[in-house]
Amino acid sequence: MKKIAIVGMGPRGTSLLERMITYIENSKDKVNISFLFFEKNKEFGSGCHKKDLPKGLLANTIASQITMFYGDEMESFGPVKSGPCFYEWHTQIKKQPIGESDYPSRSVLGEYLNYFYDFQINRLKKLGISFFEINEEVIDIDSSFGRASIKTKNDNYKVDSITICSGHEDMEVRNDRVFDFVFSTEKMHEIPSGSEVGIQGMGLTAFDVISSLTEGRGGEFVASSDGGLEYIASGNEPFLNIFSRSGIFLSSRAYNANTSFIYKPIVFKTESIEYMKKIKGKLDFELDVLPLLITELQIAYMQQGGEGALDTDYFFHPEKKLDFNDEKKFVESFCSLLKLDYSQSLDGKFENPYKFCQDVVRDLRDVIRVATDYSALNPESHKVLINKWQPIINKICVGPPYLRLMQLEALIKAGLCSVSTAANPTVLKTENGFKLVQKFNNDKKEKNIDYLIKARMPTINFNERKDTLVNNLKEKFRFFNNGGFQYGGLDIDSQHRVIDINGEPCENFHAIGLSSEGPKYFTLVLGRPGMVSTFLMDSNFLANKIYLDVLSSKENVVS
Numbered sequence: 001m002k003k004i005a006i007v008g009m010g011p012r013g014t015s016l017l018e019r020m021i022t023y024i025e026n027s028k029d030k031v032n033i034s035f036l037f038f039e040k041n042k043e044f045g046s047g048c049h050k051k052d053l054p055k056g057l058l059a060n061t062i063a064s065q066i067t068m069f070y071g072d073e074m075e076s077f078g079p080v081k082s083g084p085c086f087y088e089w090h091t092q093i094k095k096q097p098i099g100e101s102d103y104p105s106r107s108v109l110g111e112y113l114n115y116f117y118d119f120q121i122n123r124l125k126k127l128g129i130s131f132f133e134i135n136e137e138v139i140d141i142d143s144s145f146g147r148a149s150i151k152t153k154n155d156n157y158k159v160d161s162i163t164i165c166s167g168h169e170d171m172e173v174r175n176d177r178v179f180d181f182v183f184s185t186e187k188m189h190e191i192p193s194g195s196e197v198g199i200q201g202m203g204l205t206a207f208d209v210i211s212s213l214t215e216g217r218g219g220e221f222v223a224s225s226d227g228g229l230e231y232i233a234s235g236n237e238p239f240l241n242i243f244s245r246s247g248i249f250l251s252s253r254a255y256n257a258n259t260s261f262i263y264k265p266i267v268f269k270t271e272s273i274e275y276m277k278k279i280k281g282k283l284d285f286e287l288d289v290l291p292l293l294i295t296e297l298q299i300a301y302m303q304q305g306g307e308g309a310l311d312t313d314y315f316f317h318p319e320k321k322l323d324f325n326d327e328k329k330f331v332e333s334f335c336s337l338l339k340l341d342y343s344q345s346l347d348g349k350f351e352n353p354y355k356f357c358q359d360v361v362r363d364l365r366d367v368i369r370v371a372t373d374y375s376a377l378n379p380e381s382h383k384v385l386i387n388k389w390q391p392i393i394n395k396i397c398v399g400p401p402y403l404r405l406m407q408l409e410a411l412i413k414a415g416l417c418s419v420s421t422a423a424n425p426t427v428l429k430t431e432n433g434f435k436l437v438q439k440f441n442n443d444k445k446e447k448n449i450d451y452l453i454k455a456r457m458p459t460i461n462f463n464e465r466k467d468t469l470v471n472n473l474k475e476k477f478r479f480f481n482n483g484g485f486q487y488g489g490l491d492i493d494s495q496h497r498v499i500d501i502n503g504e505p506c507e508n509f510h511a512i513g514l515s516s517e518g519p520k521y522f523t524l525v526l527g528r529p530g531m532v533s534t535f536l537m538d539s540n541f542l543a544n545k546i547y548l549d550v551l552s553s554k555e556n557v558v559s
């Protein structure tokens, strides 16, 4: 009997399982197989979107654009096994209304992911395939001697195939008055009301923190007469001071009246990138890829009725419009950019060519993947993409729902949130906390804060990780390194085989998702209905490979 192990039963692990079950179901051969699922959290399936997260933490994808199921659009790559996308599940199975373009809470997303996991477990039971749910942390993996092995604190397991999909680093560091790597917001209830809090970052995590320290403290956002929101304080809130390196928030996602629309590129196409790779070898993101993307954006802007040309300088660098003359002017410029951004989002994606172009970038991330995956960029340029352009791309197309920016405006108006030190202030340690120092051309602003919240997700870099599993993997397997540029997780080949320390691909050890970030670009995604998504493509490819590996060893096939 072949034993197949999956380490990390989050969305990636469960999607891989779904594909393997479908290959087994569709095969005329009966395989003698048994599954071992390793998951350190008590919930299997939901991964980082745990069902008990506070309700105020939102996903950044709309309800109708999330799926775990392998639908008809994927047919040419593998056997279809359709099922409800998140929106269909919410309305038809959970039987609760939700808008197609509503942003669900991550806890409800966790429920959907858990439902998908249970769905697979029921299929396994029907097929009579044995499986073991091992609710323990994996601390070591070895693949060198015939059968591979997995070590947890309590046991050792010998298996035939291991796939690691360990996802996000689940670390929270609380060091007196500093909260770092905030993954959920549970610990924040310890921050007393009335204290001054610095929130570093203006992305999704920061908005989660803001929500938990305001709505989560009993406050309420209500519609105001000017079309915006008003905040009714509970009196339990601390005072917030937000800041980030660029001084600008992630741009909000526009209202989407046609959620199944996927932009079809004219010039920034997979074929164009493949052709360039063929004639040039390694590509340069800024010289070869970006100009094509910009041309595509100009076309999209024009087709969508944009006036003149798209101002790409503003599109990529809205922070350049911040006015650093003095504190008053700075705050005014910040607030007017905030209002402009959410007003454009309220227009709707199809009514506002600028917002339309932001979603074009999101729809075309797969083309960037073709230009990047498996070290297709030269090392220097790969570094430029990850360190310089990735934050810009995130700012454009993985931002929060527009409601979050409206809420931020309401908090500023209510005097509960200051943006006076928003643009990369110097952070000085004081006796009782920190001081933020923001310099303007004509004055400066200093603000004492009691607590510092670093509202950021850990960057994916196995070289910097401290957890036992990654440290043990380092001894035996190669971490990704493109000609000296190191970031991400394990090095894999195009068949998802992990490369060992001697440069040889392992036949019985594969990596998928964030564990393979580096060789793969931007693995932090779920499936999208109607789209050939990289999430489903990767699971399908790997499941087929593992299944064929099983079939190829005759003793595992029962005729």
Ligand SMILES: Cc1cc2nc3c(=O)[nH]c(=O)nc-3n(C[C@H](O)[C@H](O)[C@H](O)COP(=O)(O)OP(=O)(O)OC[C@H]3O[C@@H](n4cnc5c(N)ncnc54)[C@H](O)[C@@H]3O)c2cc1C
Residues within 6 Å of the ligand: 007, 008, 009, 010, 011, 012, 013, 038, 039, 040, 041, 046, 047, 048, 049, 058, 059, 060, 061, 136, 137, 138, 139, 165, 166, 167, 168, 169, 204, 205, 457, 469, 513, 514, 523, 524, 525, 526, 527
């Ligand atoms: C705050 C936040 C918001 C997000 N919002 C969205 C969104 O709206 N839409 C979207 O598409 N994506 C979103 N993402 C991206 C996210 O990457 C995917 O949604 C998805 O969770 C990735 O699945 P995964 O299985 O790769 O990783 P994870 O969800 O992190 O799951 C990995 C699993 O592996 C387990 N594990 C890890 N190490 C071990 C070990 N040593 N032993 C045993 N088990 C282990 C973990 O407990 C976990 O359950 C968001 C991510 C974050 C952090």
